[in-house]
Amino acid sequence: MILIVDDDIAVRTSLTLLLKGAGNEVVTANNAVQAFETIQAQKPELVILDLNFSIDTSGKEGMSLLQQIRVHYPVLPIILITGWASIDLAIQGMKLGANDFIHKPWNNDYVLQSVVTLLQLNGKKATSKSRKELDQKYQFKQIIGEDAGLLNILEIIGRVASTNASILITGESGTGKELIAEAIHENSGRAAKPFVKVNLGGISTSLFESEMFGHAKGAFTDARFDRMGRFEMAHKGTIFLDEIGDLEASSQVKLLRVLQDRTYEVLGSSRTKIVDARVICATNKNLNEMVNLGTFREDLLYRINLIAIHLPALRERSGDIPLLVNFFIDNLKEIYNRPQLTVAAPAMRWLRQLPLPGNIRQLKNLVERTVLISNKNELGIDDFQAQMHLSPLKADKVKLPGVGTMTLDQMEEEMVKQAMKFHKNRITKAAASLGITRNALYRRLEKYQIPFNETED
Numbered sequence: 001m002i003l004i005v006d007d008d009i010a011v012r013t014s015l016t017l018l019l020k021g022a023g024n025e026v027v028t029a030n031n032a033v034q035a036f037e038t039i040q041a042q043k044p045e046l047v048i049l050d051l052n053f054s055i056d057t058s059g060k061e062g063m064s065l066l067q068q069i070r071v072h073y074p075v076l077p078i079i080l081i082t083g084w085a086s087i088d089l090a091i092q093g094m095k096l097g098a099n100d101f102i103h104k105p106w107n108n109d110y111v112l113q114s115v116v117t118l119l120q121l122n123g124k125k126a127t128s129k130s131r132k133e134l135d136q137k138y139q140f141k142q143i144i145g146e147d148a149g150l151l152n153i154l155e156i157i158g159r160v161a162s163t164n165a166s167i168l169i170t171g172e173s174g175t176g177k178e179l180i181a182e183a184i185h186e187n188s189g190r191a192a193k194p195f196v197k198v199n200l201g202g203i204s205t206s207l208f209e210s211e212m213f214g215h216a217k218g219a220f221t222d223a224r225f226d227r228m229g230r231f232e233m234a235h236k237g238t239i240f241l242d243e244i245g246d247l248e249a250s251s252q253v254k255l256l257r258v259l260q261d262r263t264y265e266v267l268g269s270s271r272t273k274i275v276d277a278r279v280i281c282a283t284n285k286n287l288n289e290m291v292n293l294g295t296f297r298e299d300l301l302y303r304i305n306l307i308a309i310h311l312p313a314l315r316e317r318s319g320d321i322p323l324l325v326n327f328f329i330d331n332l333k334e335i336y337n338r339p340q341l342t343v344a345a346p347a348m349r350w351l352r353q354l355p356l357p358g359n360i361r362q363l364k365n366l367v368e369r370t371v372l373i374s375n376k377n378e379l380g381i382d383d384f385q386a387q388m389h390l391s392p393l394k395a396d397k398v399k400l401p402g403v404g405t406m407t408l409d410q411m412e413e414e415m416v417k418q419a420m421k422f423h424k425n426r427i428t429k430a431a432a433s434l435g436i437t438r439n440a441l442y443r444r445l446e447k448y449q450i451p452f453n454e455t456e457d
């Protein structure tokens with residue numbers, strides 16, 4: 001059952017018709033007291049709340065009702081309705097714990113999509129399904145792992161794949177964000193239609209519109225042909241906006257408009273096109289922090305993260321490393337026709353304790369390089385170690401301090417301290433992660449007078 005709170009009978013009636021038409025039970029309330037009583041008595045599964053629902057348009061009354069509901073019903077999904085002019089109010093409401101907002105005049109599809117998604121997410125409580133149970137229900141063949149955090153994520157994406165909800169995937173580079181985005185598409189009703197990836201980090205502001213919305217011949221000097229935009233390519237499918245944290249301010253506004261209105265215009269043409277694409281965004285940046293710094297629009301953030309998924313770094317789920325290694329090895333056995341290929345047990349243990357800042361991509365590259373270079377059937381620590389030193393990480397993935405701010409010795413000292421701390425003073429592990437021998441590590445510990453326990457191995 002859904003509760004609609006609004007003093008405007010026209011809004012209550014049209015939302016009731018829309019939601020009933022989609023098979024929901026609906027109750028309404030036209031003031032805060034009645035709304036709260038209805039929640040207590042009838043326990044609705046979702047509330048749609050107009051923030052400007054009283055004659056007073058400051059939104060104060062709506063906001064205090066929202067707070068009151070949150071205190072007593074912390075997980076009850078709440079969708080806010082606001083006018084376009086009061087978008088700041090909606091953002092304030094999201095901070096107080098609302099789950100989504102729609103603005104008037106609303107788009108019926110968006111309202112239904114948001115309702116379905118929130119009901120799906122809230123209704124069926126997470127049941128901590130096992131990997132086997134998830135595989136019986138969904139298609140996650142390419143995603144390896146049994147870590148509880150990952151299974152929880154798979155369960156969420158399985159449940160929401162069938163809705164059109166926007167999803168934001170965050171996580172360090174190489175943690176599998178794109179793979180997860182593809183899995184959402186594969187498990188949705190859009191699977192037979194295109195999955196279009198756009199790397200927003202690679203699109204300059206001047207090209208953003210023509211790239212995303214397309215252009216007509218003659219739209220600007222170089223436009224010699226009609227060009228189809230990415231939104232159109234993704235029509236009825238999924239658009240994956242990678243590196244959204246790299247989008248410049250002016251492009252952020254343009255994207256927000258499109259996601260808000262679900263329409264756009266092809267450059268140089270007056271044709272208005274409708275967006276019918278599921279939007280999935282990804283970034284390895286911290287968008288909340290960027291919002292605080294003023295470099296990412298808060299309204300855009302709320303538009304793209306109806307569902308937010310954070311992928312753990314590989315070091316936080318190191319129990320999955322052997323599974324991943326075996327998966328990569330199995331694939332390579334076939335590709336290189338080396339059916340006897342295996343990884344020795346000590347090597348597997350060694351791989352498990354690597355910090356791997358480049359995450360699964362780094363592990364995959366390491367295994368591939370090692371298989372290519374070594375001609376042994378059973379791969380040992382030495383084989384992996386030799387490749388590890390060659391290119392442990394792409395330089396552009398590491399943030400180095402600015403030139404002149406640190407000497408090489410200081411950097412070495414910091415790295416040694418960091419490795420010792422990470423490996424809780426275990427010399428063998430710290431040395432392996434730094435790519436040096438135990439003796440070489442001892443020499444450095446003494447050189448920099450870093451305390452260590454002789455008995456720790």
Ligand SMILES: Nc1ncnc2c1ncn2[C@@H]1O[C@H](COP(=O)(O)OP(=O)(O)OP(=O)(O)O)[C@@H](O)[C@H]1O
Nearest residue numbers: 142143144145172173174175176177178179360361
């Ligand atoms: N759970 C997994 N099982 C198997 N392979 C995986 C898994 N997660 C990631 N990979 C593989 O690791 C590599 C990196 O994954 P992906 O490109 O999805 O990461 P990403 O987080 O999008 O990286 P970036 O932020 O750098 O774009 C890919 O080759 C992908 O197939």
